[in-house]
Amino acid sequence: xxxxFEYLLITAAASLGEKAYGAAIREEIESTTGRSCSIGxxxxxxxxxxxxxxxxxxxxxxxxxxxxxxxxxxxxxxxxVRAAKDFYDAVARVSRGASWxxxxxxxS
Amino acid sequence: xxxxxxxxxxAAALLLEPEEREVVLGDMAEAGERxxxxxxxxLGLIVRRQVTAWREWRPWLAAFGLAMPxxxxxxxxxxxxxxxxxxxxxxxxxxxxKGLDLVCEVVLLVAWSWTSGFxxxxxxRRTLWVSAAVCASPCLLxxxxxxxxxxxxxxxxxxxxxxxxxxxxxxxxxxxSFPAAVALAVIVTSFLLPTLTSRPGWMSAWAAVWPAWYxxxxxxxxxTAEPS
Numbered sequence: 001x002x003x004x005f006e007y008l009l010i011t012a013a014a015s016l017g018e019k020a021y022g023a024a025i026r027e028e029i030e031s032t033t034g035r036s037c038s039i040g041x042x043x044x045x046x047x048x049x050x051x052x053x054x055x056x057x058x059x060x061x062x063x064x065x066x067x068x069x070x071x072x073x074x075x076x077x078x079x080x081v082r083a084a085k086d087f088y089d090a091v092a093r094v095s096r097g098a099s100w101x102x103x104x105x106x107x108s
Numbered sequence: 109x110x111x112x113x114x115x116x117x118x119a120a121a122l123l124l125e126p127e128e129r130e131v132v133l134g135d136m137a138e139a140g141e142r143x144x145x146x147x148x149x150x151l152g153l154i155v156r157r158q159v160t161a162w163r164e165w166r167p168w169l170a171a172f173g174l175a176m177p178x179x180x181x182x183x184x185x186x187x188x189x190x191x192x193x194x195x196x197x198x199x200x201x202x203x204x205x206k207g208l209d210l211v212c213e214v215v216l217l218v219a220w221s222w223t224s225g226f227x228x229x230x231x232x233r234r235t236l237w238v239s240a241a242v243c244a245s246p247c248l249l250x251x252x253x254x255x256x257x258x259x260x261x262x263x264x265x266x267x268x269x270x271x272x273x274x275x276x277x278x279x280x281x282x283x284x285s286f287p288a289a290v291a292l293a294v295i296v297t298s299f300l301l302p303t304l305t306s307r308p309g310w311m312s313a314w315a316a317v318w319p320a321w322y323x324x325x326x327x328x329x330x331x332t333a334e335p336s
């Protein structure tokens with residue numbers, strides 16, 4: 001089963017689609033979770049996911065705003081989609097009955 | 109970020125592999141990262157990469173199973189070859205048998221050094237600096253202690269030339285073709301066959317043989333994995 005950060009990364013990459021690459025995924029994770037995402041955690045996790053066959057990466061185009069340096073593009077594989085769905089289902093199942101789920105809406 | 113500050117980030121990123129360095133520096137530039145956050149980010153990635161790499165058996169084998177013992181054995185072989193060449197250059201009678209022995213020793217030294225370098229380069233890319241350090245330490249120690257009237261100090265480390273070429277090729281190629289690997293293994297093994305079975309020197313002989321057969325195994329694995 002995926003780890004929490006692995007799930008976040010796969011979900012961010014999937015939602016970015018064709019525009020998924022290192023910096024964009026990092027920005028997506030930081031803006032949606034409000035947590036800092038280190039470049040070390042990002043790239044070691046991407047490599048781990050690639051070794052598991054959950055994402056595929058390749059060198060993308062270089063842009064002037066990156067100082068002419070290439071991007072590392074990321075695409076979620078069908079296996080990665082299944083793993084993310086399994087993780088989501090497990091979290092949804094285990095969360096049933098939790099106070100923050102049942103009382104949702106009335107808490108605030 | 110000023111040019112000086114950016115140079116600091118680039119200097120830290122030198123410890124990353126070239127492709128990853130380009131990607132990471134590009135991400136830093138695009139995100140407009142602050143200097144210290146960028147430096148610590150790069151250093152954090154380097155530490156994580158090293159921790160991940162050392163969890164596997166390959167870096168340990170490359171550094172402490174090959175680079176370190178290999179440097180001792182190869183220094184011995186270098187001295188032996190250098191002494192033979194020096195005796196020949198200084199006019200010692202070279203019978204056909206002795207001449208053939210010398211040629212075999214030279215071929216073996218080159219093949220052994222290159223093979224060891226290639227295996228170290230191919231299996232410990234991210235931890236090559238440790239393999240290099242544990243190989244260099246005994247060399248430097250022996251160089252400082254080496255005294256000979258006929259041989260100069262560089263004779264002790266002649267193996268480094270083919271070994272370094274092997275490391276560079278190992279970093280680039282990872283494996284060689286199956287026929288080339290078999291040819292190399294047969295050369296090294298056949299030249300060492302008498303030593304492999306005799307008591308003195310058997311350890312160095314096995315140390316010389318296994319990297320060549322490791323290359324055969326990896327080449328074979330690659331051949332079966334890609335049937336086309």
